[in-house]
Amino acid sequence: MLPGELQATIQEAEQVAGCAIEVVPDATANEFDNLTLRVDDGVCSATIAYRGESISRCALLHEVLHVKRYWLNAVPILRPAARLRYEPEAQMVNDLIEHLIIIPEERRFVEAESNAHWSSVMANLAELPRVSFPSSQAEVDALQRSLVLQRAMMDIALPDLDNTRLYDRLRDENLFESSAAFIDRLRNMLDDKERALIFVSREFRYDVTAFCVGRFNVRANPKSFERSPLVQ
Ligand SMILES: [Zn+2]
Known part of the structure; x- marks a missing residue:
């Protein structure tokens, strides 16, 4: 295969x-x-x-x-610093950076299949609810993160997909300009994953001290998964 x-x-x-x-x-x-x-x-x-x-x-x-x-390549993996807290947040940020790098690679081998898969994922994401007023700051933050994340995926990794609905939604939510600036900066630091993880965590207003990074050392003896604080 x-x-x-x-x-x-x-x-x-x-x-x-x-x-x-x-x-x-x-x-x-x-x-x-x-x-x-x-x-x-x-x-x-x-x-x-x-x-x-x-x-x-x-x-x-x-x-x-x-x-x-x-x-x-032993790239760093974002993990929660303490068990049971911030696991989904760490995974979301980690997956974003991984996928911004992997999807263009994937498209090099199976472009049509990759586009078909991700266009259905993005179409599902685009069904995000509108935040009704009054709503909690946490709900507003979660929606904004999701929209900005989708734009990063579209602009950086999936340039062939139709971004019309997402862009309209970003304009409706008054996030179009700020998300463009975020993506310009992120695009230029993807070759340094730890830096990109810190940047996105901060931009998403997470407490960076709640996260750590882990790395597989499969060439070491004994083999291990080492955790260390994010380099500030
Ligand atoms: Zn993946």
């Missing part, structure tokens, strides 16, 4: 980590993006789960690109 370049990536990842990357059916898996990477007592494991009859080429390729970055 995979192009030779990514078959080589899998071979290298499996060799370095000392385990096979399992691809398994799972009726409870999400529609897309089910990757579990672990290091337990120095032993690595990687599972890509999928729902339905078989995994799509686009989904498999997407996960291999994550594995390449997390294991072979």
Whole structure:
């Protein structure tokens, strides 16, 4: 299913980590993006789960690109500093940065499938509710983050998709200009993921001290997942 370049990536990842990357059916898996990477007592494991009859080429390729970055490139992963708090927020910011980098790569291999997948994801996101008045500041913040995140995905990673509805909505919410400035700055720091994570966390008005970064050290002995504070 995979192009030779990514078959080589899998071979290298499996060799370095000392385990096979399992691809398994799972009726409870999400529609897309089910990757579990672990290091337990120095032993690595990687599972890509999928729902339905078989995994799509686009989904498999997407996960291999994550594995390449997390294991072979040891890119930082945003995590909550304390368990059980800010997990969804950390994952949202981390996934955003990962996907801004991975999707253009993915499109290099399976452009039509990738565009089809992400256009349906973005269409679902575009159904965001209007915030009714009076509403809590937390609801307003969540909506604004979601709209700005969608624009980052569209402008940076998915330039072929139709952005008309999203742009109209950003104008309605008076976010068009500010989100353009945010994206210009973000676009120029994507090669430094930790910097991008801090920038987005701050722009989204999260408490940066609630987060840390983890990195897989699969080439080390023993293999580990090391956490460290975000570099301020
Ligand atoms: Zn992903």
